[in-house]
Amino acid sequence: MELRVGNKYRLGRKIGSGSFGDIYLGTNITTGEEVAIKLECIKTRHPQLHIESKFYKMMQGGVGIPMIKWCGSEGDYNVMVMELLGPSLEDLFNFCSRRFSLKTVLLLADQLISRIDFIHSRNFIHRDIKPDNFLMGLGKKGNLVYIIDFGLAKKYRDGRTHQHILYRENKNLTGTARYASISTHLGIEQSRRDDLESLGYVLMYFNRGSLPWQGLKAATKRQKYERISEKKMGTPIEELTRGYPGWLRLTANRSYNYSMI
Known part of the structure; x- marks a missing residue:
């Protein structure tokens, strides 16, 4: 079954983990653009993804700050969709x-x-x-x-x-x-x-x-x-x-x- 986020992005394979939540490869269903999708379980004891997304939004426009494309909730997860980047x-x-x-x-x-x-x-x-x-x-x-x-x-x-x-x-x-x-x-x-x-x-x-x-x-x-x-x-x-x-x-x-x- 195809998993979608925000009715706009298709969820793919896991590509990494952050301090809070896992990161997946995603695809814009309309344009085919690849993105990174960070998921955090809504039931986690100390949810942080919504707070982290606010930090990113406050930093938007700075050189070397990833672009945030969508934030919200989907099913049992808090979700943040952002610009796909290369290796660490x-x-x-x-x-x-x-x-x-x-x-x-x-x-x-x-x-x-x-x-x-x-x-x-x-x-x-x-x-x-x-x-x-x-x-x-x-x-x-x-x-x-x-x-x-x-x-x-x-x-x-x-x-x-x-x-x-x-x-x-x-x-x-x-x-x-x-x-x-x-x-x-x-x-x-x-x-x-x-x-x-x-x-x-x-x-x-x-x-x-x-x-x-x-x-x-x-x-x-x-x-x-x-x-x-x-x-x-x-x-x-x-x-x-x-x-x-x-x-x-x-x-x-x-x-x-x-x-x-």
């Missing part, structure tokens, strides 16, 4: 034997910084910066990097007054432990600086092929997060960036005074 940077990294050239990292860094800066300019932080959440475009946009998955995004300041959210502690880790900032591990409320620190880890991951805190074993997830945090805090910047240009050591420097951001 994690996919490309694996295809390239898990090592990018310095030139490639530089070209990617330029685009990744721009995407994060745009989101911050719209008063939001992403909170899950990782290679899987950056996708390449298709066709004529094949060299353009897109940022996706706003399921964990959060407003960090008032859009009118630019008043920053309050400093808080004892927060649970939000995002992906491998790339999470040290402050996030320590339970401190995230802000722009945490997205940037995560980006620094992503760039070093691309340069090195792995990060020193990968592959750590523990009996529970909590204990694993603690081990990652300890290893991360105990790894000097000089060791993390050994053999690479000075600008990378600058990018990854955790000692900046970020109190204003």
